[in-house]
Amino acid sequence: MALFKCAGMRRFLAHAVRLPTGLKCSTQANMKPGYQQANVVILHKDLADDFEAFCQANRSPLPLLYRSKCGEWGCPPLATGSDIREDCPEYCVFENGVLVKKIPSLSSYTPQLQDMVTFYLGCSFGFEAALKAAGVPVRNVEQGKNVCMYKTSVPCIREGKFHCQMVVSMRPVPHDKLDGAAQCTHMIPLAHGGPVHIGHPKLLGIHELSRPEYGDPVEACAGDVPVFWACGVTGVEAVQSCKPPLAFTHSPGCMFLTDREVETNSPHALEPEQCPLTFCISQNPQHYSMASKKAVKQIQAIEELAVKDPGARGIRALFVQDELLKTCLSLSHSSSVLLTTGFPTHYMHDPPEETDGPPGAIAMAAMLQALRKEVVIVTDERALEMNQHIMRDAVEKGVIKTAVPVISFQSNSPDSALHFLCRDGDPTKPRFDHLVAIERSGRAADGNYYNMRGVNIKHLVDPIDDLFTTASSIAGITTTGIGDGGNELGMGKVKAAVKAHMPNGTLIACDVAADFAITTGVSNWGGYAVACALYVLNLCPIHSRYLQKGLGPPPTSEQKSLWAACLPTIAKEEEMLHILVKYGVRSGKTANLGLEVDGLTFHPYHSDIIQQLGDLTLR
Known part of the structure; x- marks a missing residue:
């Protein structure tokens, strides 16, 4: 049976439990568990169409439950006998975008409200009961506090006169409950849906969790992770940015209570394969990403195919599951990526490079470009001109759409790597979010570089390893190594397995670890697998929404077609090998040209x- 059918009784009960400083969100949520609550924005009718368009473009923070008619006090779809002039415990009054006062009733503004439209917007308190039912503790309720809300640096999609930064609410969640929190809130899109960020607040432009712009600071427990949901207080920020002569909103934490039960059915909720899963992709800073169960299974199948070992080299012993998935989740969040390749195993030939590595690097670069990432390739100085020519030919032959800059790195001082990676050598200003090494010679424990036969080829290798070792101490840079033998840069993460299972392992094992180590039967296959997994992720509605912070539309058909056109194909990769042969690059094992x-x-x-x-990718 719906509660608060009578508008007067609803207001009476709401006011009866208000604390002296205003009704606490947690208290109001507990008053009517399982029922939808609404944030409220009231604007002049001339602004109503623009604001509705703003809500439609930014559905996660502003899920529109109902737009009233001009001068309509009631809200028939949401509550029987309601009166918006009285039914919020407290209102904010804005004049020219400035908050001038907070009042318990809008009755004195009845003449002005005749020309105004009320927007009822979904509220995250509608999902707190669902969190509890899923076994996820709600710390603000436990502590008797209003939920904490923060302004972010994330811009909403502008529509008409409305633009602002998104506001988010934060609830600390135990790390082992993250999947449950994501899954149960995902099923309630009218209460903002699933999280838009999990992890360090600075990635949202939030500097101090202890100083929320709205609500109360909430204390985390040991093992908790900050989880952020889009917040309807974004509407308050939008009103302030638009600066209308007169506007009203609910006071944050004092929402309109509806008679509608929380809706837990969404298109994705009916599909078990679209169940969200969370993965930690960085600890410095802490950052989690998200993808659907379907996408995760698809990427795991791609990973399994890439680790096939037709050469019977025993590389399965180096395999760590889900390194491909975590690498690609991290790359998907990146804006700039540095790739490196080049293994001069044929020290008796000129050039000494092998055909494994460059094709995989260019396949990754092509997909990263399509996803609008900045991409740079770094290689040895002695091979710089050849690799620039190879890139030029790859563009001419249609292997990649746009040339990727190919540069070199020289270590001239102890801080050369820091200055290469960061603007002005400032570790708070990294130029790259992610470094990827594919079939790149890796430094061994004795400081030398070895091919699989145990021959030292240090004289042919520039110290690009220094970039990876330096990156390990810079917050915001993630690293990946792709290899098929254990002597490749980044494969130091599985050094113990290399020493135990690979021929000459104790001598050749790379000593430089990456955050993620992707083991494949042939390193090029790892590059192809990354390109394919990135495509799968960006078509995943769960990941796409999370990546976009719940803002804007899903990928268009045109974008999807562009990404598909950048996948590796037999024709493109055969052409790439022809280009390498043209420049004298040979097969790694046999030296065949x-x-x-x-x-x-x-x-x-x-x-x-x-x-x-x-x-597997296009199925």
Whole structure:
């Protein structure tokens, strides 16, 4: 049976439990558990269409429950016998965008309200009961506090006269309850839906959790992770930015109480495969990402295919599950990526490079470009001109759409790597979010660089490893190594397994670890797998929404077509090998100058893997 049917009784009960400083959100939420609450924005009718468009463009913070008719006090779809002039415990009055006072009733403004429209917007308190039912503690309720709300640096999509930064609410959640919190709130889109950020607040432009702009600071318990949801107080910020002569909103924490039960059915809630899962992608700063169960399974299948070992080298012993997934989640959140490749295993030839590495690097670069990331490739100074020519030819032959800058790195001083990675050598200003090494010679424990035969090739290798070791101490830079033997840069993460299971492992094992180590049968396959997994992630509605902080529309058909066109194909990768052969680059295992990588001919070995990767990606 719906509560508060009578408007006067609703207001009486709401006011009866208000604390001296205003009704606490947690108290109001507990008064009517399981029922939708609404944030309120009241504007002149001339602004109503613009604000409705603003809500539609920013559905996560501003889920529109009802737009009233001009001068309409009631809200028939949400509550019987309601009167918006009386039914919020407290209102904010804005004049020219400035908060001038807070009042318990709008009755004195009845003449002005005749020309105004009321917007009722979804509120996150509608999902706190769902969190509790899922076994997720709600710390603000436990502590008897209003939930904490913060202005972020994330801009909402501008519509008409309305623009502002998004406001979020934060609830600390135990790390082992993150999946549950994401899943139960995802199913309530009219109460903001799932989280828009999990992890360090500075990634949202929030500097002090102890100083919220709205609400009360909430104390976290040991093992809690800050989880942020879009917040309807964004509407208050929008009113202030628009500066209308007169406007009203609910006072934060004093929402309109409806007679509607919280709606837990959404299109995704009916599909178990769209169940959200959370993954930690960085500890410095702490950052979690999200994807659907379907996308995760698809990427795991891609990862399993890429680790096939037709050369019977025993590389499965180095495999760590979900490194591909976590790498690609991190890359998806990145804005700038540095790639490196080049393994001069053929020290008796000129050039000494092998055909494994460059094709995978360019395949990754092509997809990253399509996703609008800045991409740079760093390589050895002695091979710089050749790699620039290879990039030029790759563009001419259609392997990649736009040339990626190819540069070199030299270590001239102890802080050369820091200055290369960060503007003015300032570790708070990194130029790159993610470094990826694919089939790149890695420094061993003795400071030398070895091929799989145990031959020292240090004289052919520039100290690009220094970039990875320096990056490990810079907040905001994540690193990945892709390899197929354990002597590649970044594979120091699995050094113990390399020493135990790979021939010459004790000597050749790379000593430089990356945050993620992707083990594959052939390193190029790892590059192809990254491109494919990035495509899968960005088509995943759960990940796409999280990536966009719940703002803006989903990917368009045109965007999806562009991404699909950048996937590796048999034709493109065969063309890429032709380009490498043109410049004298040889197969790694046999030194053959032909369409071969690591002793495996392009047809049928590599072409079959590329076809299967495509089938898994586009299914």
